[in-house]
Amino acid sequence: MRLPVVVGVDGSEGSFRALDWAATEASRSRLPLRVVHASLWERYEGLHPADAERPTEEVLAEHLVAEARDRARRLGPEVTVTADVQPEDPVASLVGESHEAAMVVVGSRGHGRIAGMLVGSVSLALANRSHCPVVVVPAREPSTPPRSGRVVVGVSDAATPTPATVFALARAAARHGELVAVRAWRSPAHEAMSHPLLAGSPATAHHRQAEEHLEDVLAQLDRNASSGVVIHRSVVRGPTHQKLIEAAADAELLVVGTGRSRGRHGHHLGPVNHAMLHYAPCPVAVVPDTYDA
Incomplete structure (x- = not known):
């Protein structure tokens, strides 16, 4: 069984850099890619009956993972890509994913008040608690081009x-x-x-x-x-x-x-x-x- 490369996305520029890195890594390692967006939108929107209009955050999350999935497929057409939206705390979600992952990839910074920090709280917490390797991708391109490989x-x-x-x-x-x-x-x-x-x-x-x-x-x-x-x-x-x-x-x-x-x-x-x-x-x-x- 080939464990996937899991990448967490939140719509930020940093998370899309992490997605690009993860898609490339999955391609070169011949592994599947799993895109995950986790948010506690249910906590803020409230649970809704089946016939009610779906919460805006849920719809936006589905559009986000669809966009991320399409982007990953363009980068690695040969990679099997799956995507999931989880109404859960991002750290708890990705720690859960780490039980069955080759690695978990995240951006160094996300949305909100942590965006100005060098490393976000999700990245640090995940690195502390993950059961598999965690790759944290910087928000910006390096000043010195890396040596290939x-x-x-x-x-x-x-x-x-x-x-x-x-x-x-x-x-x-x-x-x-x-x-x-x-x-x-x-x-x-x-x-x-x-x-x-x-x-x-x-x-x-x-x-x-x-x-x-x-x-x-x-x-x-x-x-x-x-x-x-x-x-x-x-x-x-x-x-x-x-x-x-x-x-x-x-x-x-x-x-x-x-x-x-x-x-x-x-x-x-x-x-x-x-x-x-x-x-x-x-x-x-x-x-x-x-x-x-």
Whole structure:
């Protein structure tokens, strides 16, 4: 069963940019596309009897998803596109969709009072609670044209490939592109020099440790280079969020993971995740570490 790429639309320019990205991704990944518009129009209009005139918001929503469906079909004629209107809170609706989706795609900003923010409340809440990867598409075109097929992923200190790295490799393979694996490191203020490599310069030792770790993870991620993806290694000193933003300057997609624990209210979005969602120059995929990639 091929899970769909799900995209949330609300009629804003940002949501149509997300739709275009989702349609293109569905086409290159050979996945179906599901367009969803969720709104609590029933709460504001009131429930209506069967013979009453339908609420204006319901009619507008149906026109919106029809327009979105037609637009997606023009972008990817070979993609199977379905569309649905749901009288539900947008976050709850898309979280529900995430149980049976390859990824959920949204714009970084929507309508209303959140439109002036860098990242809207729906995007943040969904990234916190989704059961599958969430891709947040910026509202504006990047100032630097992306390099075709380039995907950047942040490699954590986990000993084995995380769902984020697996997802990033798959997205690079679908593009017949390249993967840039970034491992950022920083020297602790007070460290115990117990590692054998730490006999020399601490900075040199930490860099070599980071290189070793990255090589080990990538060897497990793409055994025998079976994916066909060219993988570039980037081991850099400095704050992770800063180095990832720099690496993503000419990328088509930046992929990051979430915290390993999933609590009552969802995943743990740390400062790196928030920085990526606010400042990354390209679409950002947030992949739950609990996701079965």
